[in-house]
Amino acid sequence: MIIGLILLVVLVFIVGWVFMVYNSLIQLSVRVKNAWSQIDVQLKRRHDLIPNLVETVKGYMNYEKDTLERVIKARTQAIDASSIKDKAQAENFLTQTLRSLFAVVERYPDLKANQTMLKLQDELTSTENKIAFSRQYYNDEVMRFNTRIQVAPDNIVAKMFKFSTQDFFEIEDKAERQSPQVKF
Amino acid sequence: MPFSFIEIEQKKSRLILFVFLFLIFFYFLTVWLLLLIVRNFFFASAFGNEFIFTFPPLSHTLIALAVAFLIGLLHWSVSTSNLIDKISASIDASPVDPKDNYHQYLKNIVDEVSIAIGGRHIEPYVIPTSALNAYSLVDFQDNAVIGVTEGLLARLNRSQIEAVVGHEAGHIVSGDSFNATVICSLSEIYKETVSRLGQGTREFRLRGKGGVLILLIFIVLTIMNFLNQLLNTFISRQREYRADAVSVRLTRNPLALAEALRLISQKWHGSGINGENIESIFIVSPNVRSIEEQEGLAADLFATHPPIDKRVNILLDMAHLDEKTLDENIKNMIRVSPIAKAEFKEGVSSDKKRWFVFKQDEWQGPFLLDELRVLKGFSPTDWIKIEGQDSVFEAFNDDEVNKVFGATIEDKEDSYPCPHCHTNLNELNYEGVPILKCDFCAGSFVDYSGISRIFIREDKEFSQEIVDLASSVYKTKLRYNSFSKPGTSDDWILDCPKCRKKMHRQFFVYSYPVEIDRCPSCSGIWFDKQELEVLQYLYQNKDKFLLQDKNSV
Numbered sequence: 001m002i003i004g005l006i007l008l009v010v011l012v013f014i015v016g017w018v019f020m021v022y023n024s025l026i027q028l029s030v031r032v033k034n035a036w037s038q039i040d041v042q043l044k045r046r047h048d049l050i051p052n053l054v055e056t057v058k059g060y061m062n063y064e065k066d067t068l069e070r071v072i073k074a075r076t077q078a079i080d081a082s083s084i085k086d087k088a089q090a091e092n093f094l095t096q097t098l099r100s101l102f103a104v105v106e107r108y109p110d111l112k113a114n115q116t117m118l119k120l121q122d123e124l125t126s127t128e129n130k131i132a133f134s135r136q137y138y139n140d141e142v143m144r145f146n147t148r149i150q151v152a153p154d155n156i157v158a159k160m161f162k163f164s165t166q167d168f169f170e171i172e173d174k175a176e177r178q179s180p181q182v183k184f
Numbered sequence: 185m186p187f188s189f190i191e192i193e194q195k196k197s198r199l200i201l202f203v204f205l206f207l208i209f210f211y212f213l214t215v216w217l218l219l220l221i222v223r224n225f226f227f228a229s230a231f232g233n234e235f236i237f238t239f240p241p242l243s244h245t246l247i248a249l250a251v252a253f254l255i256g257l258l259h260w261s262v263s264t265s266n267l268i269d270k271i272s273a274s275i276d277a278s279p280v281d282p283k284d285n286y287h288q289y290l291k292n293i294v295d296e297v298s299i300a301i302g303g304r305h306i307e308p309y310v311i312p313t314s315a316l317n318a319y320s321l322v323d324f325q326d327n328a329v330i331g332v333t334e335g336l337l338a339r340l341n342r343s344q345i346e347a348v349v350g351h352e353a354g355h356i357v358s359g360d361s362f363n364a365t366v367i368c369s370l371s372e373i374y375k376e377t378v379s380r381l382g383q384g385t386r387e388f389r390l391r392g393k394g395g396v397l398i399l400l401i402f403i404v405l406t407i408m409n410f411l412n413q414l415l416n417t418f419i420s421r422q423r424e425y426r427a428d429a430v431s432v433r434l435t436r437n438p439l440a441l442a443e444a445l446r447l448i449s450q451k452w453h454g455s456g457i458n459g460e461n462i463e464s465i466f467i468v469s470p471n472v473r474s475i476e477e478q479e480g481l482a483a484d485l486f487a488t489h490p491p492i493d494k495r496v497n498i499l500l501d502m503a504h505l506d507e508k509t510l511d512e513n514i515k516n517m518i519r520v521s522p523i524a525k526a527e528f529k530e531g532v533s534s535d536k537k538r539w540f541v542f543k544q545d546e547w548q549g550p551f552l553l554d555e556l557r558v559l560k561g562f563s564p565t566d567w568i569k570i571e572g573q574d575s576v577f578e579a580f581n582d583d584e585v586n587k588v589f590g591a592t593i594e595d596k597e598d599s600y601p602c603p604h605c606h607t608n609l610n611e612l613n614y615e616g617v618p619i620l621k622c623d624f625c626a627g628s629f630v631d632y633s634g635i636s637r638i639f640i641r642e643d644k645e646f647s648q649e650i651v652d653l654a655s656s657v658y659k660t661k662l663r664y665n666s667f668s669k670p671g672t673s674d675d676w677i678l679d680c681p682k683c684r685k686k687m688h689r690q691f692f693v694y695s696y697p698v699e700i701d702r703c704p705s706c707s708g709i710w711f712d713k714q715e716l717e718v719l720q721y722l723y724q725n726k727d728k729f730l731l732q733d734k735n736s737v
């Protein structure tokens with residue numbers, strides 16, 4: 001009788017604990033999802049800006065058709081990519097082609113002074129900053145989530161409910177800012 | 185993020201409760217003290233009894249508690265509605281102007297940082313002062329605001345501003361801004377009550393017992409104010425380090441924040457900000473007190489911010505740099521103006537465009553737009569062509585040229601006629617500020633809010649002509665008149681382009697004898713040709729001029 005009671009208490013305790021862990025894991029995974037949708041918004045913004053950019057540049061560049069076509073192709077690839085890994089790769093490629101396009105623009109003073117071009121360039125820079133910041137936030141959230149579901153004892157609950165680690169949104173960029181050691 | 189959302193919510197509600205109890209406690213103390221005074225001084229003498237000091241009974245004390253609770257609740261509800269508006273108004277801050285280049289630049293930075301903290305919407309605000317400072321607020325409806333001064337926008341570079349905004353975002357995510365906002369609003373009310381009561385005492389000249397009563401209330405309120413300040417302080421000091429840490433986490437750039445803090449501390453960070461008792465919302469205390477830069481218990485108790493040097497050193501440690509490098513970095517700092525691209529190139533490219541006009545059976549020109557304006561006999565049906573292009577068309581088909589004919593436009597609603605020429609003024613940006621400019625007489629109309637912004641920003645490179653003009657205006661102290669203005673000082677001749685009412689001719693300020701026309705209803709100013717530049721140059725170089733004066737004496 002007493003043993004049964006103790007078992008019951010232990011059982012209630014375990015179920016309560018599992019429920020709590022499960023809840024907080026769900027909360028974390030929702031945060032990861034929200035963080036991802038933030039990146040998505042910014043990526044879309046960039047995709048929307050590119051047709052305008054191409055339209056503006058077209059008139060000025062007669063000999064650099066290749067560069068323009070590469071940008072258009074990279075954009076299509078980026079839009080079509082579905083998994084996070086593919087997306088990261090496609091966006092990397094798009095960033096590179098955009099950079100080479102802007103390098104070419106430097107050679108056309110008239111185009112550089114064009115009002116629409118200046119505006120577009122400003123917006124693209126700002127969007128790229130926003131992509132970088134949203135990616136940083138997303139990766140921070142993924143890191144938290146992944147650590148939680150891999151460390152004992154929470155990993156037991158994670159396995160029970162089939163939580164799996166999320167992919168980071170990685171961009172290979174040498175100019176990437178290094179995260180410094182923050183200690184207070 | 186180092187903060188868990190639930191943790192913050194708990195901390196937030198605990199602090200709200202604490203402040204609320206604090207409020208009730210002090211109202212209780214006030215009421216109870218009053219009770220004590222009334223009991224012992226008024227009743228005792230009214231009945232002519234022998235003076236015995238007695239405490240109020242428990243029932244009275246309970247009533248006092250109930251009264252205090254009611255007053256506290258009222259105070260709380262009044263001071264927590266429209267918090268952002270109230271505090272922003274008290275420091276003269278306003279939301280960004282969508283037409284101002286500098287303000288859009290700030291908006292972009294704030295948007296980027298708000299994404300870095302997870303996409304929470306933050307409204308950017310600006311304080312029109314040359315001081316360097318920044319603040320953040322969060323109200324009960326969870327609206328968040330980050331404000332910076334015009335001086336900060338004009339003097340720091342992008343990554344430094346980003347670091348400062350990151351610091352403020354740190355206060356927002358950690359819940360500090362919310363606490364500070366609530367406490368600030370409470371202290372605003374104390375200030376108001378104390379000053380009103382002071383006025384009351386003076387006005388009614390209460391004597392005798394009434395006077396004693398008022399005096400005692402006054403003392404209680406002053407003590408409350410002091411304790412309120414203490415509370416303010418107690419909340420504020422440690423959190424600055426934490427917010428600095430969040431900024432570094434977001435921007436990955438400890439050096440930029442160190443640079444920004446050093447620059448802010450070198451300049452006077454308070455001028456023009458009415459920040460008494462609300463210091464804790466700012467990145468650096470707007471009040472210059474020596475205690476801010478000290479350490480130890482007293483300083484920790486009374487100062488709202490930790491010493492800047494200590495903060496800078498912590499940041500330098502993170503960046504693995506020393507102070508010498510920091511100073512050198514600041515000396516060689518590169519600042520790209522947010523308007524350098526947009527504004528100055530525009531002038532060049534639009535000036536280049538010229539037109540040929542077909543007159544007396546031949547092509548004449550090419551003419552600039554301003555030349556077309558004064559071209560004799562030029563009419564909308566004349567054939568024109570743009571220089572470098574072959575197509576020929578009638579003048580009214582060209583939008584730019586067609587504007588030349590819009591001579592009388594006063595009747596149109598959305599147009600702004602030049603007070604001299606009566607042609608439509610063009611909307612353009614000067615120092616990033618939207619102004620109205622006349623192509624023909626080169627005069628310009630600046631809104632009231634735009635004037636201080638123009639004087640704070642230093643992107644304009646002045647021509648030798650303006651420099652000479654300004655020096656001679658300063659030296660001779662003579663009335664400068666660039667345009668042969670009809671009428672003299674104190675006249676009401678020109679019409680305000682916006683209100684269509686007469687403007688008042690007066691000196692801009694007495695020390696700079698440049699006459700301008702000020703609209704009495706919108707406070708906008710009409711500057712004739714070169715007047716705005718001359719005034720801007722005089723203002724921005726006032727120290728240099730003063731130094732010249734000293735040397736020549």
Ligand SMILES: [Zn+2]
Pocket residue numbers: 602603604605606607622623624625626627
């Ligand atoms: Zn004019």
Ligand SMILES: [Zn+2]
Pocket residue numbers: 680681682683684685703704705706707708
């Ligand atoms: Zn007016």
